[in-house]
Amino acid sequence: MMGSSSARDAAPMMQPSTEEKQTEEEGTLIQQWQWAEPLIYHDLLMLENQIPLSLLRELHGIILSHDKSPSMDELILSFFKEFSLTKHITKIPEGSCHHLLHLFHSSLIPKKQPTTRGIRAQLVAEVTSAIPCARDLIESRVKVKKKQGVACSSFLDLSFDSGRLEIPEIHVDDGTNTLLRNLIAFEQCLPRIGDYLTTYAWFMDSVIDNSADVALLRRKHVLESGLGSDEEVAKLFNSLCKEVMVDPNQCYLEETIKEVNKYHRSRRNRCYATLNHNYFSNPWASISVIAAIILFVLTFIQTLYSMCDSCYKA
Structure with missing residues (x-):
């Protein structure tokens, strides 16, 4: 009887505390987040999922209002670096953007932009x-x-x-x-x-x-x-x-x-392209061309030698 009572008394002590439960649940959520993170990133940039950027800034100010929280621009910059297309971005583009996809698009625009002008009809x-x-x-x-x-x-x-x-x-x-x-x-x-x-x-x-x-x-x-x-x-x-x-x-x-x-x-480059495509597109074709050139040179030398020998005998 005393053994059973001791076991029952010890049982509650073996149960995890509220903090341990919370830590365990957070660990599970982190694992799930790591698995779902790439999917969530791409969902945030789908055109049909966009919400005004001003609203995101308001929510950021409400949810993360303490001094140690990162700024909205820092969060966006960290978000962009998850994509290979914008991983080299070091600064959030200036200007008014409607939503996150708009801001993402603005960050891709080359810094040196050509001037837009009309095109003549013959160039279209x-x-x-x-x-x-x-x-x-x-x-x-x-x-x-x-x-x-x-x-x-x-x-x-x-x-x-x-x-x-x-x-x-x-x-x-x-x-x-x-x-x-x-x-x-x-x-x-x-x-x-x-x-x-x-x-x-x-x-x-x-x-x-x-x-x-x-x-x-x-x-x-x-x-x-x-x-x-x-x-x-x-x-x-x-x-x-x-x-x-x-x-x-x-x-x-x-x-x-x-x-x-x-x-x-251009005519010169087209001729070069035709020669390259027809005669140098693979190793066997190249070998055949080189062999033909060597044969032509040897034949020419032999013919020239025969002519010179004939002239010498005459």
């Missing part, structure tokens, strides 16, 4: 026509390089100069498709903010024709893939701009596209 076809894929550009002596340094303020900051096409590196993962689609949809809903993401997606759709182009861009360190295969990356970019129009009068890559097409279509 040249601008709106798709540029060649990466393989065709390489064959026509266009040097595709990774853009870096202080001149690269965003992955949208493409440039072309003297046959050198510089493209900032972009990391493509499972969330890139959803994120780019929401940014493009936002630009379609609010044309006055520009069509930077739409134009970029259209440009990459032109440069990437299939998995071979993706592999080439990866070798050039322009594209880093977190997907299963190059085919998936090509499919992603080829489907972004379906039923989406790019206005040539608002195209921030107008000059870049025009210069790339002009360089690619």
Whole structure:
């Protein structure tokens, strides 16, 4: 009897306290949060989930009113660094933004923006026509390089100069498709903010024709893939701009596209591209061309030697 009584008396002492229960529950919630965190991040940037940024600031002031709490801008900056597209952002863009997606979009805009101007009618076809894929550009002596340094303020900051096409590196993962689609949809809903993401997606759709182009861009360190295969990356970019129009009068890559097409279509580069595609596209073709050249040179030398020998005997 005394043993049973002692066991009953000891039982309540073995039960966890309220603080221990709370700690256990918080530990479980943290584990769940770590699992759901990437999904929540992308849900916060979906166009249909946006709420006014001013309301978020009001809620932040009410919920986190003590002095030690981080500011709203610090929280937003920490939020942006979770995405590969904005991980290099060090300052919240200035200006009035409607919501979080608008602010995210503003942080992607290149610092050096070209002046918008009207395009002459004869140039519209040249601008709106798709540029060649990466393989065709390489064959026509266009040097595709990774853009870096202080001149690269965003992955949208493409440039072309003297046959050198510089493209900032972009990391493509499972969330890139959803994120780019929401940014493009936002630009379609609010044309006055520009069509930077739409134009970029259209440009990459032109440069990437299939998995071979993706592999080439990866070798050039322009594209880093977190997907299963190059085919998936090509499919992603080829489907972004379906039923989406790019206005040539608002195209921030107008000059870049025009210069790339002009360089690619020059007679000298077209001849070089044809020679490269037909005779140097694979090692066996290159060996055949080199063997033919050597045979031609040897035949010419033999013929010249025979002529000289005939003249000497005469």
